[in-house]
Amino acid sequence: MIRIATAGYQHESNTFSAIPASLDLWRRSGILEDAQAIRAEYASSQSTLAGFFAEAEAQPDVTLVPLFFTRLMPMGAITAEATEFIFGRILAALRDHGPWDAVLLPLHGAAVSETFPDADGELVRRVRELVGPKVPIGVALDMHANIAPQLVENADIVTVYQTNPHIDAYAQARHCAQLVLRTVRGEIRPTSALEMPPLLVNILCQGTDDAPMKDLLRVADAQARRPGVLSVSVVEGYPYADVAEMGMSFIAITDNNPALAREVAGTLALEAWHLREALNQTAPRIEQALQRAQAALHGPVVLFDVGDNVGGGSPGDSTHILHAARRLGACTGLLQAVCDPQVVAQAQAAGVGGRIEAAVGGKSDGMHGAPFPVQATVTALSDGCYEETGPTHGGFRFFNDGPSCALRTDDGLTLVLTSRSAGSSSLQQFRALGIEPTRMKIIVAKGVHSPRPAMEPIASELIWVGSPGVTTADLSTFTYRHRRVPLYPLEAETVWP
Ligand SMILES: [Zn+2]
Numbered sequence: 001m002i003r004i005a006t007a008g009y010q011h012e013s014n015t016f017s018a019i020p021a022s023l024d025l026w027r028r029s030g031i032l033e034d035a036q037a038i039r040a041e042y043a044s045s046q047s048t049l050a051g052f053f054a055e056a057e058a059q060p061d062v063t064l065v066p067l068f069f070t071r072l073m074p075m076g077a078i079t080a081e082a083t084e085f086i087f088g089r090i091l092a093a094l095r096d097h098g099p100w101d102a103v104l105l106p107l108h109g110a111a112v113s114e115t116f117p118d119a120d121g122e123l124v125r126r127v128r129e130l131v132g133p134k135v136p137i138g139v140a141l142d143m144h145a146n147i148a149p150q151l152v153e154n155a156d157i158v159t160v161y162q163t164n165p166h167i168d169a170y171a172q173a174r175h176c177a178q179l180v181l182r183t184v185r186g187e188i189r190p191t192s193a194l195e196m197p198p199l200l201v202n203i204l205c206q207g208t209d210d211a212p213m214k215d216l217l218r219v220a221d222a223q224a225r226r227p228g229v230l231s232v233s234v235v236e237g238y239p240y241a242d243v244a245e246m247g248m249s250f251i252a253i254t255d256n257n258p259a260l261a262r263e264v265a266g267t268l269a270l271e272a273w274h275l276r277e278a279l280n281q282t283a284p285r286i287e288q289a290l291q292r293a294q295a296a297l298h299g300p301v302v303l304f305d306v307g308d309n310v311g312g313g314s315p316g317d318s319t320h321i322l323h324a325a326r327r328l329g330a331c332t333g334l335l336q337a338v339c340d341p342q343v344v345a346q347a348q349a350a351g352v353g354g355r356i357e358a359a360v361g362g363k364s365d366g367m368h369g370a371p372f373p374v375q376a377t378v379t380a381l382s383d384g385c386y387e388e389t390g391p392t393h394g395g396f397r398f399f400n401d402g403p404s405c406a407l408r409t410d411d412g413l414t415l416v417l418t419s420r421s422a423g424s425s426s427l428q429q430f431r432a433l434g435i436e437p438t439r440m441k442i443i444v445a446k447g448v449h450s451p452r453p454a455m456e457p458i459a460s461e462l463i464w465v466g467s468p469g470v471t472t473a474d475l476s477t478f479t480y481r482h483r484r485v486p487l488y489p490l491e492a493e494t495v496w497p
Contacts, residue, residue, distance in 0.1 A: 051173025109145020
């Protein structure tokens with residue numbers, strides 16, 4: 001029997017966020033150390049762990065042992081305490097239950113800890129140190145990973161989602177596990193190359209169904225089909241992490257052919273460099289976007305609140321678009337979810353049908369607008385739990401926004417208030433509260449890519465809004481101290497190679 005361990009954590013750390021990823025928040029999000037619990041939560045999903053489970057099941061002589069998994073929504077850097085807890089538990093479990101024929105690590109790739117700017121690379125380094133040089137290590141990452149050399153050097157196989165929104169987590173995890181198992185069986189000798197051109201990709205240009213990312217992925221596909229190439233990854237990077245490795249990168253894995261790996265990764269990096277202007281476009285401002293939505297003949301027009309992209313580490317309580325909608329008289333038929341546990345409690349006290357007067361959102365920090373005053377009727381209350389069986393970003397199925405309510409304001413807004421920061425990755429977020437999103441004129445979705453699988457099928461038009469906030473598309477508003485320099489477009493005159 002081939003015995004494989006899997007253990008990991010996933011975090012996309014926005015180093016500009018004021019909210020640290022503390023151990024308390026990780027615990028509240030759920031730390032799973034029981035094999036049955038990990039299986040129950042993830043095996044039937046479309047996530048990375050599901051892909052690992054499926055591949056192990058497909059090979060009768062393979063046993064996969066899940067040891068540890070936790071994930072926390074994007075926010076600030078992981079505290080030193082949480083880092084040592086998570087790393088300590090993962091390493092202890094690997095040590096106590098080993099030896100292993102291979103290790104599979106479901107990570108994100110853009111985790112930053114207070115102690116280790118490259119937290120994912122540090123974990124892979126420690127796992128390598130523990131299991132020694134001969135045990136194959138496979139790492140499956142998110143496409144927003146900021147990848148540093150130490151991660152690739154300490155792993156045998158690194159795979160990365162190649163869709164954004166991320167709907168191929170399962171497929172990439174199977175690919176990762178397959179290559180790791182072929183390595184265990186001695187069928188291949190993987191060798192990797194990492195290329196990091198001085199380039200970042202604006203969050204607005206990261207959709208893989210649209211040019212230029214679509215074109216770049218087509219080139220990557222062609223490279224992946226070359227004889228001797230085992231895997232090719234285009235990595236978009238995550239621009240809201242002020243770390244040296246922030247930016248775009250490319251990984252090529254070949255069967256024992258380092259020169260070919262370098263050539264493939266280099267070819268892709270050069271291709272991306274030629275597309276650098278198209279990879280860095282801007283978005284209309286809030287007023288322009290709302291006016292365009294108001295002028296649309298059919299709804300719903302979906303406005304993506306880029307500055308308050310919960311999936312990118314923002315608090316989910318931005319009110320910039322609500323204030324603008326009121327100024328422009330665009331409230332009627334507008335639907336939006338906002339995080340505000342205090343007003344949810346007020347609505348619970350008032351009960352369904354009750355009246356409340358409150359100031360909604362804008363409470364977590366000074367970057368996301370002032371609280372938005374409303375006079376409203378409570379139309380529904382819920383525990384905030386819902387299930388989505390259709391495609392979702394990351395393949396997740398079960399959602400928990402915390403206690404939630406629906407409000408109908410006197411000026412025509414429909415608001416969903418949640419107790420946890422919540423993006424709009426599923427229409428069930430609204431339907432669970434008796435709101436039919438297809439009847440709306442305008443839906444404001446907090447996110448850039450994660451709401452697309454839910455919104456695209458019902459939207460008459462999609463507009464990405466250049467709103468302010470901790471995930472704004474305007475990167476010139478951030479002060480970076482640790483990123484590499486130069487980096488296009490922040491240094492517009494960058495010359496490369
Ligand atoms: Zn991502």
